[in-house]
Amino acid sequence: MSEAPTFEPLGDDAVLIRFGAGIDAALSARVHAAAARIAAMDIPGILDLVPGYASLGVICDGAFRADDRQAFAYERIVETLRGTIEENASAMVSKPRIVDIPVRYDGPDLDDVARRAGLTATEAAARHAAGDYTVAMLGFAPGFPYLLGLDPALHTPRRATPRTRVPPGSVAIGGAQTAVYPQTLPGGWNLIGRTPLALFDLSRTPPNLVAPGDRVRFRAIDHEEFETLCTKNSA
Known part of the structure; x- marks a missing residue:
């Protein structure tokens, strides 16, 4: 069974989602499946998605700033992203070019x-x-x-x-x-x-x-x- 993805802050306005470690085709497929799922949801505030071998960088903008102090609302974006990543996400990826x-x-x-x-x-x-x-x-x-x-x-x-x-x-x-x-x-x-x-x-x-x-x-x-x-x- 695939391990659950983990989340960590990446600088002041991004989140890194880790799906595992190493260079592996199945692991890479999970990264791209998650990227496709997140992109398809067109979430306001997400500027870019940057796939790696076993991770996915999610670059955000002001839509994920906390209203009270204009700080990066890390917990808010993680909560939003976590709900989009499911074990069957690969079934929702369109046919690759x-x-x-x-x-x-x-x-x-x-x-x-x-x-x-x-x-x-x-x-x-x-x-x-x-x-x-x-x-x-x-x-x-x-x-x-x-x-x-x-x-x-x-x-x-x-x-x-x-x-x-x-x-x-x-x-x-x-x-x-x-x-x-x-x-x-x-x-x-x-x-x-x-x-x-x-x-x-x-x-x-x-x-x-x-x-x-x-x-x-x-x-x-x-x-x-x-x-x-x-x-x-x-x-």
Whole structure:
């Protein structure tokens, strides 16, 4: 049986709901179910919901200020939130959005990942592309998605020496997770490929290509299609 969520203040105007600890697909599903339930209720005073691996941040505004001293009415928001979180909340979550991400599998660390798994580079790329991933959360940098669902054979420790500049669109593996770098960033994940899609673009609404709770499917493409999509996306 799942443990009951706990609540704690997060700064002066937010609440952190903890559902457990660790990185686990079932735990992540509970977080997203709760976020969907709270969002669907459209509670006045809640500005934003920020899912983590095992927790959910609830950002509030003045609607949850105590009238007498204008202090954050922590007990009031917790009482409101507690009533929205039920064990069967997952049954009320709408069907997740599926995002297709094309990838040219030619990253500089693909051979190392394959060697650790006892596979060829082609086999490792095929296994990665065959995965069914869920966006557990966004973090580290704007638009950086932490994806659950990586084939255990491809689990690879982070590099001992991080790179100072990882190109935008780099598809990477770090431990039991995979991700896509949304912009040029430092990073120690293993680079196995690259997508021509922009994961984060301030000219879009919303700027993030994927959101927590989305499903992601990678699709292998060749160099020609990669260049074609790069040209199309930059037009």
